[in-house]
Amino acid sequence: MSDAHTILALRCRACGTLDPGPREICTGCLSPALEPVHLPGEGSLVAWTIIRRAPKNFRTEAPYAVCVVELDTGRLRVTGRLADPAIDPPLGMRMRAIEPCDGYSVFVSVAS
Amino acid sequence: MRQVSILGIGSTAFGRHIGTPIEALAVQAAAQALADADVARTEIGALYLGNFISGPLNGQEVLAGMVADRLGLPNIPCTKVEGACASGGIAFRHAALAIASGQCDVALVVGAETMTHASGAEVTAALNCAMDNRSDGASGLTFPGLFGMAWRIHASRYGTTRRQVSAVVLKNKSNGTRNPLAQMGAELTDDIIEQSPMICDPLQLYDCCPVSDGAAALLLVARDRAKGSGRMPVDVLASVQTRGASRIAGHADLCSFDATVSAARKAYEVAGIKPQDVDLVELHDCFSIAEIVDSEDLGLIPRGQGAAWAAEGRTSINGDIPINPSGGLLAKGHPVGATGVAQIHEAVLQLRGVHTNQVRDAEIAMTHNLGGTGIACTVNILRRGDA
Numbered sequence: 001m002s003d004a005h006t007i008l009a010l011r012c013r014a015c016g017t018l019d020p021g022p023r024e025i026c027t028g029c030l031s032p033a034l035e036p037v038h039l040p041g042e043g044s045l046v047a048w049t050i051i052r053r054a055p056k057n058f059r060t061e062a063p064y065a066v067c068v069v070e071l072d073t074g075r076l077r078v079t080g081r082l083a084d085p086a087i088d089p090p091l092g093m094r095m096r097a098i099e100p101c102d103g104y105s106v107f108v109s110v111a112s
Numbered sequence: 113m114r115q116v117s118i119l120g121i122g123s124t125a126f127g128r129h130i131g132t133p134i135e136a137l138a139v140q141a142a143a144q145a146l147a148d149a150d151v152a153r154t155e156i157g158a159l160y161l162g163n164f165i166s167g168p169l170n171g172q173e174v175l176a177g178m179v180a181d182r183l184g185l186p187n188i189p190c191t192k193v194e195g196a197c198a199s200g201g202i203a204f205r206h207a208a209l210a211i212a213s214g215q216c217d218v219a220l221v222v223g224a225e226t227m228t229h230a231s232g233a234e235v236t237a238a239l240n241c242a243m244d245n246r247s248d249g250a251s252g253l254t255f256p257g258l259f260g261m262a263w264r265i266h267a268s269r270y271g272t273t274r275r276q277v278s279a280v281v282l283k284n285k286s287n288g289t290r291n292p293l294a295q296m297g298a299e300l301t302d303d304i305i306e307q308s309p310m311i312c313d314p315l316q317l318y319d320c321c322p323v324s325d326g327a328a329a330l331l332l333v334a335r336d337r338a339k340g341s342g343r344m345p346v347d348v349l350a351s352v353q354t355r356g357a358s359r360i361a362g363h364a365d366l367c368s369f370d371a372t373v374s375a376a377r378k379a380y381e382v383a384g385i386k387p388q389d390v391d392l393v394e395l396h397d398c399f400s401i402a403e404i405v406d407s408e409d410l411g412l413i414p415r416g417q418g419a420a421w422a423a424e425g426r427t428s429i430n431g432d433i434p435i436n437p438s439g440g441l442l443a444k445g446h447p448v449g450a451t452g453v454a455q456i457h458e459a460v461l462q463l464r465g466v467h468t469n470q471v472r473d474a475e476i477a478m479t480h481n482l483g484g485t486g487i488a489c490t491v492n493i494l495r496r497g498d499a
Contacts, residue, residue: 020247020359020361021247022246022247046261046265046366047261047262047264047265047366048261048264049257049260049261049264049312049313049315050260050310050312050313051252051253051254051256051257051312052309052310052311052312052313053232053236053254053256053311053312054233054236054252054254055233055236055237055240055252055254056233056234056236056237057237057252058252059233061252064252066251066252066253066257066261068261068360068361068366076361077361077362078361079247079248079250079251079253079359079360079361080251081251081252085313090268091264091265091268102250103246103250103251104250104251104252
C-alpha cells in the first residue's frame with residue numbers, strides 16, 4: 001500500500017525511541033531532542049467505535065467513528081478516525097491512513 | 113506506619129440536587145460522618161476532599177477549605193484532591209496516610225460533585241478534562257467511546273454477547289431499587305436495554321451510568337483511637353494507588369487497565385489476603401462493560417469470564433463474589449468526585465451488617481475507583497473491626 005498517507009510521530013535522536021506525540025522529552029532517556037518523523041500509515045485495527053453523543057467541540061461532526069490503529073513501524077499505536085465503519089471491520093483488519101485531519105489521522109480498512 | 117480505621121460515615125442521596133450548592137452537599141455528608149463517629153471537631157487534624165470538575169461546571173474551587181470553614185473545624189490543613197473519577201479514592205488514601213504517618217490522629221474525607229445542572233454536551237466536555245487532550249482528545253474520542261472499544265475487544269476475544277453484558281445492567285439496576293441512596297434503581301428487561309439508544313457502539317444508553325449530584329464523607333481515626341469508642345470500626349487493611357498510561361494508545365491492552373491490575377496485586381499483598389477472601393466488592397462500573405473488565409483485572413474472576421459469571425448470577429448479592437450490591441455507578445449514580453468515598457461508605461455499611469442489600473457474613477470488602485482513561489486507580493481492602 002504505497003499510497004498510504006504518512007503519520008507524523010516523534011523519534012528521539014539520542015536513543016531512537018518512537019512516540020506518537022505530542023511529547024516534551026523522551027520517556028526512554030529524558031532527552032529533549034525529539035525530531036518529527038513521517039512513518040508509513042499502515043497497520044492493523046486494534047479497536048473502534050462510533051461516537052453518537054459528542055462533546056460540544058465535536059457536536060456538529062457526530063456521529064463519527066474513532067479507532068486505535070497499531071502501526072507496522074515500531075508497533076506504535078495511534079488514535080484516529082475510521083472512515084468506513086459501515087463495513088463493520090473486524091479487529092485486526094489491515095488499515096491505511098488516507099488523510100491527516102486537524103491533529104489526527106483518518107484510516108480506511110484495506111480489503112485483503 | 114500506624115493502623116487506620118473508619119469510625120464514621122455520611123452521605124447524601126445521589127441524584128438531582130438542583131439548587132443545592134456543591135459545598136452544601138459536602139457539609140451535609142460531612143456533618144453526618146462527624147455525628148456517626150461521635151468525635152469532637154477539635155480532634156480533626158486534616159481534611160481531604162475529592163472533587164473533579166467543580167471549576168468548569170460550578171466556577172467554584174477551594175472546596176476543601178470552604179467545607180472545613182462551614183463545619184467550624186480548627187485551622188487545619190485542608191486539601192482538594194483531583195484524579196478524575198478516582199478523586200474520592202485518592203482523597204481517602206491521603207487521609208489514611210496522614211494518620212498512618214502520625215501527622216494526625218483523626219482525619220475527615222469528603223467527596224463531592226454537582227453535574228445535573230449542566231447540559232449533556234457541557235458535562236461530556238468537562239469529563240473530557242480527564243483525557244490527554246493533545247493526543248486522545250483531538251480525535252473526538254469520549255469516555256463512553258473508550259469503553260465501546262473495550263467491549264468490541266472483549267466480544268472479539270472472548271465471544272461476549274449483548275445479553276451477557278445486560279446481566280450486569282439488570283443486576284445493578286435491580287440492586288439500586290433497594291438502596292435508598294441510589295439515583296436510578298430499576299427493574300429492567302433485556303428488551304428495554306436492547307431498545308435503548310446507541311451511544312458508542314455497541315454501548316447503549318442503559319450501559320452508561322447517569323449524570324449525578326451527591327456527596328459522601330468518612331471519619332478516619334488511628335486504630336488505637338477507635339478502641340473504647342463503643343462503635344464498631346472498619347479497619348483499613350490496604351489502601352493502594354497506582355498510575356496507568358495517560359493515553360489510550362499507551363495501553364498495552366484496551367480490554368484491561370494496568371493501573372487496576374497493579375493496584376489489586378499490591379493491595380492483596382499488603383492486606384495479606386487472597387482474591388477468594390473478598391466477600392464483596394464495590395467497583396468502578398461507569399459502564400456495564402467496565403464492571404466485567406474490572407472484575408477480571410482485580411483477579412476476582414478468571415480473565416475472559418467476567419461476562420459469563422454475570423450472566424450466571426455469580427456476581428449477585430448471594431453469588432460467589434457479590435459485585436456492586438449498592439447498585440454501583442450504573443444505578444446508584446456517579447457524582448464523580450464523591451464516588452470513591454461513597455464506595456467505601458457502602459462497604460462500611462456491609463461490614464457493619466446493616467446494608468439494605470446485605471451480603472451474608474461480610475467480613476472483608478474491596479473498593480475499586482478508576483480515573484480518566486485508566487491513568488489513576490485506587491484499591492482498598494477493608495475488614496470488620498472489633499467493637
